[in-house]
Amino acid sequence: MKKTAVTIITLWLTLTMSAVMAIAETIKVGAILAVTGGASFLGAPEARTLQMLTEEINAQGGINGKKIELILRDSAGSPERSVSFARQLIEEQRVFAIIGPSTSGETMRIKQIAEEGKTILLSLAAAEAIVNPLARYVFKTPQNDRFAAARIFMTMNELGIEKIAVVSGNDGFGQAGRGQLEQIAPDFGIKILANEVYDSRATDLSALVTRLMSNREVEAVVNWSIVPAQAIVARNMRQAGWDVPLFQSHGFGNIRYVEVAGAAAEGIIFPAGRLLIAEVLDDEHPQKEVLLKYKNDYESRYNEPASTFGGHAYDALMILARAIEEAGTDREKVRDAIENMQGFVGTGGIFNFSPTDHNGLDIDAFAMLTVKDGKFVKYEP
Known part of the structure; x- marks a missing residue:
């Protein structure tokens, strides 16, 4: 009986130690x-x-x-x-x-x-x-969002765009991006004529778009968010017949945003890593x-x-x-x-x-x- 008990205890200790060692590994x-x-x-x-x-x-x-x-x-x-x-x-x-x-x-x-x-x-x-x-x-x-903002402004410089509106979600990403846009815009000769923050849970932003459209000097819009509102901004702009260029942040890099926005997504411009265009990179590109x-x-x-x-x-x-x-x-x-x-x-x-x-x-x-x-x-x- 004692031998049996000792055997059971020994077996239990062996299994326990094996489990501990497996976890440690x-x-x-x-x-x-x-x-x-x-x-x-x-x-x-x-x-x-x-x-x-x-x-x-x-x-x-x-x-x-x-x-x-x-x-x-x-x-x-x-x-x-x-x-x-x-x-x-x-x-x-x-x-x-x-x-x-x-x-x-x-x-x-x-x-x-x-x-x-x-x-x-x-x-x-x-x-x-x-x-x-x-x-x-x-x-x-x-x-970094600072580099994303800089790439957007560099593209605007190439297009001759100088006066813009900025809209952003009220989450951490939106706040940080808006801050970067505001800080470096003067370095690129960009004037922010309107700067609006929306609720990241919003399902309709047509009123915001109407306010922006009232300023006829706005030549382009930058939307900075990671939420589905990226698609909503695009749809509301197109529904209102406002055809100024729409730039999005690097948070736009998921094709599902395009699918949700539908035809309104056509022409949206945004910075992103090269994963989304991997097939067309030169064969010598180090990331391909x-x-x-x-x-x-x-x-x-x-x-x-x-x-x-x-x-x-x-x-x-x-x-x-x-x-x-x-x-x-x-x-x-x-x-x-x-x-x-x-x-x-x-x-x-x-x-x-x-x-x-x-x-x-x-x-x-x-x-x-x-x-x-x-x-x-x-x-x-």
Whole structure:
């Protein structure tokens, strides 16, 4: 009887230790994404990308023999939920790093939480305020909104546009973008004649469009948002017969916005990474191979067009994987490896991080695109 009891206890301890060792052999990566809700055009492709890449990496043996354990949380775009999930992932799940959130407002709410928890945060949101001022553990993969604003104004200069109206959502991304537009417009000789903020949950913006149209000096409109209102602005402008050029932010890089806007999307001009025009890049372009592989893998698996947002998730996980491969699983060494990573070819551009730059991309990461016959194409002034 005693031998049986000892055998059972020994077996239990063996199984327990094996389970603990198996857990220790995984790298826990948290992800806070807006899989549902108004920002799901961002979060859903990001989540699918992370799931696809995690399976691919694990099937190849993981990173230095350790498999990724992806712990995904759906924030539905809520800053409050993101705060709760960030604390849970850091304090209870003890994740190695967090990817996300999807939006700038959410990221700004958890930036300090990541710092206090000494946890690497690879944000998938665009606002420059995420990495400026610098935070030791916080990085981001989307291109900076300041460069997006500059590319828009450079295109306006080419077209001879000088007087514009700016409209933006009242979320974190909209506020940050509006600030960048206001700050650098004088550098490009652009005058902002009207500057309107709308509720990001709005379903009709015709009154706003009517107010803008009353100023006959307005030569173009810039809309800065990531919500479905991007399509609503376009529809309301066209319904009113207002045919001035409409520029969107780099948050327009999902073909679903075009599908929702329908014919009103034709001619919209916006800055974006080169993922959306990967097929037409020169064969010698350093990003082409990476872009086509991700695009083909994603589209063949999910039967939907790849978007720049899923690409941001691809960049985040691959940057993290490369840093772990180089530095092991010492978090501080991995943080240092990311901060000093040079020449990483991603979907958003070629990343060159530094102790003073936790985004690693410059204005050359952007191309100007437009909508033609319901598709994204390179913009030619």
